[in-house]
Amino acid sequence: MASLIEQQIRTRASTLLAEGRIDGFVGYRQGSGPLRVAPFVARAPAEVEKLVWNPVCAPNLAGALRKYAGQRAGVALKACDARSVAELLRLHQLDRERLYLIGVPCRGMLDPEKVTATAAGRVTSLAEEGADVVIGASGETLRQERAGLLLAKCAGCPAAPAEWFDETLHEDVPAPPVGDRFAAVRALEALEVAERLDFWQRHFSRCTLCYACQTVCPLCFCKECALTLERDDPRRLAREPASVFAFHLMRAFHLAERCTGCDECERVCPEDIPLSLICRKLELDRLE
């Protein structure tokens, strides 16, 4: 029972691959459960059946696409992914001529953690029904309003320009969710400087310098990073607070002009450090 968008993506990917216009189609495949998806490249028309489109397709495909820079690739992009791809194109990391971009209407993706929290036990199925999602967990089914389970980044999502894509899939999709995406950042900015230092130190004290935030970021593309400490660097082994602080501060500065607010850094952070606040701050700075 593939959704309409999923069927359209498969059809288009299959056609493009069969016509030889692209070497691979970048999309998602189902992961280890109903709440997990992983980036996937279909290389032949026979593989398109693995492509999925569901309400938890949150990972940013721009990062996956960058690995295939130079190859002719097709990709299905939701608005936040499209903004990252646009930024990569601006920075000459991708070749527009070699890409076939399909815009996918998105009404916000669900936060797997919120979905897990609503259900008792293991979530075994997930389906959309209008404005609701139906969650199946340990033999029961739950009906929840979609709007309550969305990712934080989806609130007030500025949609991507449609004319920029090679084609846009059409489905009757309501406007992206509304909300004030800057509320948390403004609250933090209203604090005293010392309180902010305290706030960040409290969160950064959990940081293990695993650099997942940097690895996943589609716009961190330097081959060698000036901020990464070697695995045996004493500052990394000791998780030196000043060094952790320095890393996050400089990462923010390096992303100041680039960050598109896809919140991948926060999604992958194993310690749940609120890195999206930094993304929102950068976004706010650029607006002002």
Next chain:
Amino acid sequence: MSEPFEPRLLGLLCSWCAYGGADTAGVSRLQYPPNIRIVRVMCSGRVDPLFVVRAFEQGADGVLVAGCHPGDCHYATGNVFAEQRFARFAGLLDFFGIDRRRFKLAWVSASEGARFAAVVTEMTEEIRALGPLKMKAPAWQA
């Protein structure tokens, strides 16, 4: 047996103006606090914000970046780049909770020995009042 707090300042001074200014201050025997350690750079535009962050990481309580007055840059526009870069950077320092007064960008020409002494004195006193920049140990170490 705690000693009174003596701030440690790093000065990144441009070779053509601010460093000359520091020299002038010395030659004309102007007094200014000995808390500043000076590094000569070829231009204030050469200063990467990473230098500033590394200085804070390694125990500096304040960082002064000084270069030529706008329009006087030896390399025409280096100080303009520095100004743009550090305007953005200072905002982030503030956002992360480092007091804005701990970082200063100043324009000092080679003849302005008195101005250099005044800038360093003022900054040292400000930071003396602020106290040391301390990164607390993480919870698992405490």
